[in-house]
Amino acid sequence: xxxxxxxxxxxxYWTVPSTVDIEGVTTAYRRKGQGETAIYLxxxxxxxxxxxxxxxxxxxxxxxxxxxxGYGDTERHPDQSDFVDLVLHYDAFLRALDVERPHLIxxxxxxxxxxxxxxxxxxxFASITLITPHGVRIVDDEFIDMFRFPYEEEAAAxxxxxEDRVAGELEQEGGVEDILTGIAENATAAxxxxxxxxxxxxxxxxxxxxxxxxxxxAEDDRIVGNRQAARYAELLPNSSYxxxxxxxxxxxxxxxxxxxxHEIAQAITRFTAASTPTHVA
Amino acid sequence: xxxxxxxxxxxDKPVEFFAMAESAYPNIPYxxxxxxxxxxxxxxxxxxxxxxxxxxxxxxMETLVSFEKHGFDGAMLTEQHNGPIGGTPSVLAAASxxxxxxxxIKIVAAGPLMNAYQSPIRLAEEIALIDTLSRGRLVxxxxxxxxQQYHGLGMNPATARExxxxxxxxxxxxxxxxxxxxWRGKYFNHNYVNxxxxxxxxxxxxxxSGGSIETLGVAAKYRFAYQSVLSQRGMLVSxxxxxxxxxxxxxxxxxxxxxxxxxxxxxxETDEIARQEAGATYVWNYQNWFRAHAADSYPPGYTSxxxxxxxxxxxxxxxxxxxTLQDIIDNKWAIIGSPETVTAGLEEVIRETGIGRVMLNFxxxxxxxxxxQKTVGLFAEQVLPKFRPAGVPLSDTDxxxxxxxxxxxxxxxxxxxxxxxxxxxxxxxxxHKLASPGVDARIRPWKGDDExxxx
Numbered sequence: 104x105x106x107x108x109x110x111x112x113x114x115x116y117w118t119v120p121s122t123v124d125i126e127g128v129t130t131a132y133r134r135k136g137q138g139e140t141a142i143y144l145x146x147x148x149x150x151x152x153x154x155x156x157x158x159x160x161x162x163x164x165x166x167x168x169x170x171x172x173g174y175g176d177t178e179r180h181p182d183q184s185d186f187v188d189l190v191l192h193y194d195a196f197l198r199a200l201d202v203e204r205p206h207l208i209x210x211x212x213x214x215x216x217x218x219x220x221x222x223x224x225x226x227x228f229a230s231i232t233l234i235t236p237h238g239v240r241i242v243d244d245e246f247i248d249m250f251r252f253p254y255e256e257e258a259a260a261x262x263x264x265x266e267d268r269v270a271g272e273l274e275q276e277g278g279v280e281d282i283l284t285g286i287a288e289n290a291t292a293a294x295x296x297x298x299x300x301x302x303x304x305x306x307x308x309x310x311x312x313x314x315x316x317x318x319x320x321a322e323d324d325r326i327v328g329n330r331q332a333a334r335y336a337e338l339l340p341n342s343s344y345x346x347x348x349x350x351x352x353x354x355x356x357x358x359x360x361x362x363x364x365h366e367i368a369q370a371i372t373r374f375t376a377a378s379t380p381t382h383v384a
Numbered sequence: 385x386x387x388x389x390x391x392x393x394x395x396d397k398p399v400e401f402f403a404m405a406e407s408a409y410p411n412i413p414y415x416x417x418x419x420x421x422x423x424x425x426x427x428x429x430x431x432x433x434x435x436x437x438x439x440x441x442x443x444x445m446e447t448l449v450s451f452e453k454h455g456f457d458g459a460m461l462t463e464q465h466n467g468p469i470g471g472t473p474s475v476l477a478a479a480s481x482x483x484x485x486x487x488x489i490k491i492v493a494a495g496p497l498m499n500a501y502q503s504p505i506r507l508a509e510e511i512a513l514i515d516t517l518s519r520g521r522l523v524x525x526x527x528x529x530x531x532q533q534y535h536g537l538g539m540n541p542a543t544a545r546e547x548x549x550x551x552x553x554x555x556x557x558x559x560x561x562x563x564x565x566x567w568r569g570k571y572f573n574h575n576y577v578n579x580x581x582x583x584x585x586x587x588x589x590x591x592x593s594g595g596s597i598e599t600l601g602v603a604a605k606y607r608f609a610y611q612s613v614l615s616q617r618g619m620l621v622s623x624x625x626x627x628x629x630x631x632x633x634x635x636x637x638x639x640x641x642x643x644x645x646x647x648x649x650x651x652x653e654t655d656e657i658a659r660q661e662a663g664a665t666y667v668w669n670y671q672n673w674f675r676a677h678a679a680d681s682y683p684p685g686y687t688s689x690x691x692x693x694x695x696x697x698x699x700x701x702x703x704x705x706x707x708t709l710q711d712i713i714d715n716k717w718a719i720i721g722s723p724e725t726v727t728a729g730l731e732e733v734i735r736e737t738g739i740g741r742v743m744l745n746f747x748x749x750x751x752x753x754x755x756x757q758k759t760v761g762l763f764a765e766q767v768l769p770k771f772r773p774a775g776v777p778l779s780d781t782d783x784x785x786x787x788x789x790x791x792x793x794x795x796x797x798x799x800x801x802x803x804x805x806x807x808x809x810x811x812x813x814x815x816h817k818l819a820s821p822g823v824d825a826r827i828r829p830w831k832g833d834d835e836x837x838x839x
Contacts, residue, residue: 248535250535283696293541293683
């Protein structure tokens with residue numbers, strides 16, 4: 104039972120999630136805040152926590168932060184293998200929570216899932232924000248293999264060598280256990296995008312996402328490179344593009360949501376206020 | 385760890401010796417350098433000199449061919465990809481070379497990567513072809529592939545085991561059940577599984593594995609050989625014992641040859657000469673070849689969470705860069721010494737593990753050609769005979785397949801298959817007989833009916 108599993112957890116930002124059964128999959132999610140509903144779709148890291156970014160967003164939005172099947176405390180669907188599986192899962196999730204016209208916010212893999220939702224349900228979302236996204240095909244980019252980082256080098260790449268400042272915040276069970284959790288979650292990612300590392304059909308399908316869109320990029324992204332965000336902004340018909348300035352003049356990193364959550368939350372709040380016709384405080 | 389007792393049933397059956405000499409391309413930077421690339425994934429192929437590559441490959445092939453004259457039981461090939469780790473990225477293509485150049489020795493393709501094929505049917509076809517060309521001498525390994533190969537070739541590690549398992553099932557059926565039949569699987573969908581040619585003999589398969597219970601179960605069920613890839617002697621014995629018990633649960637006593645693993649050997653005139661001559665090459669293997677970080681060796685989903693916990697818990701980061709020859713000898717990762725030392729070492733291996741088949745590795749490709757030929761020659765003259773009191777290789781008494789002469793062809797070929805036929809003068813007539821004047825080629829009058837097709 105969930106309570107037993109959660110009893111010994113005391114790491115930074117840990118909170119007990121709510122759960123809802125989605126087609127047989129016990130789905131963990133966290134919810135807090137007031138205002139228009141925003142669905143926050145996490146990236147490859149940052150599960151099992153109510154992060155400072157969530158908290159900052161909750162000042163303006165009713166934030167719902169689910170954990171994708173195969174991440175955190177949400178198990179995988181038995182035959183899960185592609186993005187359509189996740190689209191169908193989130194369709195059911197949104198109906199189960201009776202959510203109408205939410206804003207979509209996604210980071211990294213979460214952004215890729217978010218665009219798939221917006222592509223499949225063009226009228227269902229009020230806006231979409233992509234933070235350090237990946238998933239579009241870029242032919243001549245320098246290849247960064249996110250599945251080959253030696254464990255001890257991954258944090259440095261995520262935080263542009265500033266990992267000492269944040270690593271303690273991300274440590275959960277510590278040591279080997281955290282590596283094992285990461286490997287299991289990465290297996291879910293591998294099912295989705297080991298080969299190919301991009302969706303060639305986004306080139307044409309993103310035109311269906313005509314709702315207001317914001318693409319937030321890091322200045323020096325050492326995980327997904329520096330071309331993905333710009334290309335998404337190019338392909339989305341109604342987009343703004345924003346680079347978050349890094350801390351103390353150093354370039355921001357792929358881990359910008361951990362390093363600079365308030366700047367991110369402010370940018371999203373400004374964007375939704377400016378782009379959506381009715382903003383209920 | 386203590387070495388448990390082997391539960392192999394004592395047997396008079398002589399131990400079978402497969403032998404290999406791989407074709408690594410060693411002219412690459414030392415792997416301890418800071419910006420080192422992986423020899424399994426992204427070592428730039430700009431280092432490759434076609435002349436040196438030819439030398440390495442020819443040395444492997446010629447050594448493998450020579451094993452037949454020396455009296456070994458199998459010439460073994462391994463498959464490597466994406467780097468200087470080995471010279472034969474298609475073990476079956478290389479096996480066809482051996483099929484042409486040898487007569488009796490088993491050809492051990494160990495082994496093609498099931499998951500690198502679009503479908504196991506492609507693999508089945510190649511197996512059937514080379515088994516026919518070799519007259520029924522092919523033995524096939526079915527490895528999962530190294531984790532690094534999933535990075536290098538782009539196969540998905542998260543589906544690797546499931547896909548491999550379905551592939552094995554389909555492969556076996558394609559090579560043993562009459563076609564055409566359909567296959568409606570999760571990973572493979574075929575409308576017409578109908579492999580032509582069929583193999584010349586019942587193929588022996590080998591399943592290399594770290595010894596997961598699931599894999600051992602598959603090997604036991606299909607009567608494959610289990611090749612352990614573990615290096616710690618106690619764990620090796622433990623998994624062989626488990627495997628043998630699983631075979632017994634399936635209702636049969638396993639053939640001793642169903643248990644096997646690779647033993648690295650180097651024999652010279654004395655222990656001291658052996659160490660002096662080859663010591664550095666073994667250290668090279670461990671400092672350069674067997675070095676990979678865990679994220680490369682274990683891409684996500686490649687191995688179970690439980691196995692991964694064991695791997696990460698047990699010193700996966702142990703510095704191979706500090707390894708010495710004595711470490712290698714003490715851990716029994718290689719048997720290096722005089723003919724007496726090597727003979728005793730092999731006898732100990734066989735006794736402790738109960739294996740009925742030894743895969744001797746004479747070189748990963750690092751030994752210079754003169755050294756390789758010297759050690760193979762010495763082994764064949766002074767070690768192998770200790771295991772062959774009758775003075776003949778096992779193939780002398782193993783069954784033979786195919787035919788060797790036109791006489792044998794005529795005697796053995798099936799007489800119940802249709803003659804190639806045409807319609808002429810109202811009769812179905814035999815094309816081959818029509819070539820000779822005066823011979824009655826008529827089969828039967830043609831009434832427009834359909835002869836029953838053999839099911």
